[in-house]
Amino acid sequence: MKRIYVNEEWCLGCHMCEYECIFANSGLDEMFKLKGRTKEFGPRIQVEGGDNSNVHFAVNCRHCTNAICVQSCIAGALSKTDEGMVRIDKNKCVGCFTCVLVCPFGAIMPGPDGKSAQKCMLCTDNLIGEPNCVKHCPNNAIVYEERD
Amino acid sequence: MKYVIIGNSTAAVACIENLRTVDREGSIVVISDEPHHCYGRPTISYCLMGATSRENMKYRPDDFYQKYGVTTKLGVKVTAIDPSAKIVKLENGEEESYDKLLVATGSRPFVPPMEGLDGVKNKFSFMTMDDMDALEKVLSPKKKVLVIGAGLIGLKCVEGIAERVGKITVVDLADRILPSILDSEGAAIIQRQLEEKGVEFILNDCAQRFEGKKVTLKNSGREISFDVLVVAVGVRANTELVKEAGGNVNRGIVVDTHMRTSLPDIYAAGDCAEGYDSSTGSNRILALLPNAYFQGRVAGINMAGGEAEQTNAIPMNAIGFFGSHILTAGVYEGECLSHIQGSIYKKLFVKDGRLVGFILINDFLRAGIYTQLVRDKVDLAEVDFSLLADHPQLLAYSREARKKKLSRKV
Numbered sequence: 001m002k003r004i005y006v007n008e009e010w011c012l013g014c015h016m017c018e019y020e021c022i023f024a025n026s027g028l029d030e031m032f033k034l035k036g037r038t039k040e041f042g043p044r045i046q047v048e049g050g051d052n053s054n055v056h057f058a059v060n061c062r063h064c065t066n067a068i069c070v071q072s073c074i075a076g077a078l079s080k081t082d083e084g085m086v087r088i089d090k091n092k093c094v095g096c097f098t099c100v101l102v103c104p105f106g107a108i109m110p111g112p113d114g115k116s117a118q119k120c121m122l123c124t125d126n127l128i129g130e131p132n133c134v135k136h137c138p139n140n141a142i143v144y145e146e147r148d
Numbered sequence: 149m150k151y152v153i154i155g156n157s158t159a160a161v162a163c164i165e166n167l168r169t170v171d172r173e174g175s176i177v178v179i180s181d182e183p184h185h186c187y188g189r190p191t192i193s194y195c196l197m198g199a200t201s202r203e204n205m206k207y208r209p210d211d212f213y214q215k216y217g218v219t220t221k222l223g224v225k226v227t228a229i230d231p232s233a234k235i236v237k238l239e240n241g242e243e244e245s246y247d248k249l250l251v252a253t254g255s256r257p258f259v260p261p262m263e264g265l266d267g268v269k270n271k272f273s274f275m276t277m278d279d280m281d282a283l284e285k286v287l288s289p290k291k292k293v294l295v296i297g298a299g300l301i302g303l304k305c306v307e308g309i310a311e312r313v314g315k316i317t318v319v320d321l322a323d324r325i326l327p328s329i330l331d332s333e334g335a336a337i338i339q340r341q342l343e344e345k346g347v348e349f350i351l352n353d354c355a356q357r358f359e360g361k362k363v364t365l366k367n368s369g370r371e372i373s374f375d376v377l378v379v380a381v382g383v384r385a386n387t388e389l390v391k392e393a394g395g396n397v398n399r400g401i402v403v404d405t406h407m408r409t410s411l412p413d414i415y416a417a418g419d420c421a422e423g424y425d426s427s428t429g430s431n432r433i434l435a436l437l438p439n440a441y442f443q444g445r446v447a448g449i450n451m452a453g454g455e456a457e458q459t460n461a462i463p464m465n466a467i468g469f470f471g472s473h474i475l476t477a478g479v480y481e482g483e484c485l486s487h488i489q490g491s492i493y494k495k496l497f498v499k500d501g502r503l504v505g506f507i508l509i510n511d512f513l514r515a516g517i518y519t520q521l522v523r524d525k526v527d528l529a530e531v532d533f534s535l536l537a538d539h540p541q542l543l544a545y546s547r548e549a550r551k552k553k554l555s556r557k558v
Contacts, residue, residue, distance in 0.1 A: 057542075059554065062553075071438060071442060074437045075190075076206065094191055095468065097466045097468070098437070099516075104519070109513060
């Protein structure tokens with residue numbers, strides 16, 4: 001299965017991936033319409049390293065082989081697809097955030113309403129269809145490909 | 149190969165899912181005294197408050213048993229295990245033979261003897277879907293509810309019913325609420341938040357005598373009237389089947405790191421099992437849903453002839469009340485780094501150069517990065533702990549370590 005991998009040495013820390021993630025999952029048709037509304041939609045990818053850091057990289061769900069979040073979910077809201085993607089069923093999620101407690105990458109987080117968790121589903125759950133963060137990364141600091 | 153599983157909750161499901169990664173052919177029979185499709189036990193409080201539905205409480209999809217080739221016998225109790233004949237006996241007179249058996253019988257409420265309790269009409273436990281259904285029938289906006297026990301189960305019940313009843317009073321013998329996961333200071337924050345929702349707490353006290361819809365407390369002598377009583381004092385592991393079969397039983401069914409009991413070809417997992425806790429270095433029951441899955445997984449793989457072990461179990465818990473969230477893990481020993489501000493409460497515990505535990509209230513984003521440090525007993529010399537003390541982040545790892553995490557399949 002193709003996954004998102006990080007090329008840390010290329011990351012500019014520009015946070016474009018975060019905005020592209022928000023946009024992809026907002027359901028809006030134009031990026032400019034996000035103006036003033038970004039807080040309504042939290043990104044599922046997060047750039048680490050602040051303004052004073054020389055190191056930056058983006059983190060989102062690794063879609064782990066033995067995903068501890070799936071094993072720990074109290075509601076059966078997290079599952080693995082046959083391809084190996086970790087998906088979340090928002091209707092089943094009760095917002096206990098056990099997944100936040102166990103994800104070793106810090107890649108699952110409360111959704112904007114705080115009532116359920118959200119995570120990267122590789123843009124299969126929106127109209128974009130493939131990771132919008134990767135598509136718009138200006139420096140190939142994240143890539144979407146098969147690796148062992 | 150024929151596998152029999154007693155129980156139909158998390159450990160059983162984990163056993164099935166992982167057993168099948170090794171053995172696609174063997175037959176699997178699941179026997180449970182609960183008549184329901186598997187459901188997430190801890191979601192019962194969320195269902196009462198309308199945050200989920202009975203349909204969405206299903207722990208796995210409707211076709212789960214079919215997809216995994218499982219025969220179910222639901223609503224039937226197992227009465228005995230005969231380990232020499234390798235059969236389990238059911239209350240309806242049937243027998244089921246096995247090659248490998250998993251005991252995933254969970255736990256049941258512990259109700260201490262209390263004078264007059266038999267005369268209380270509307271009394272409930274709060275562990276199962278049937279408990280939830282029974283309790284829901286008596287909820288109405290004017291009812292006064294008395295909850296005995298300010299632990300995880302008692303207080304989730306409180307949250308579940310708070311909007312649907314009148315007054316709620318919680319009594320506990322402990323000096324603080326949630327004593328299994330919180331220290332006094334942290335407990336005080338959550339208690340205050342619950343009190344703001346109108347919940348009354350009476351701590352350091354217990355019921356002395358019930359008389360119909362009235363209880364007299366032992367230490368304060370107070371009298372409280374109620375319409376509905378919920379007893380959530382504690383739980384007891386369901387160990388009897390293994391004990392009567394001659395297996396080694398302590399508070400729970402004693403298992404090794406492969407989830408083997410002392411009886412041949414019999415495994416145990418979940419809330420009934422007493423396995424190795426790496427945070428204390430000794431065996432104890434870790435009655436937590438994730439741990440039930442981890443144990444069921446290990447049992448399933450080993451039952452099918454694979455190799456798996458659980459050596460890194462730790463206590464950990466995520467629980468919320470009315471929008472506040474408490475995430476905890478490990479033990480609260482050693483040096484404490486704390487950050488407390490308003491409703492934010494954060495404590496990290498460092499001992500022998502390792503993060504051994506934490507309490508996070510309302511500041512919990514990316515907490516799993518901490519949990520992994522605790523679980524893997526990471527030497528803090530390998531990471532930049534000053535960064536981590538501020539907030540959980542992968543930047544604290546070396547570039548090389550980070551590459552392993554983010555640049556290859558995990």
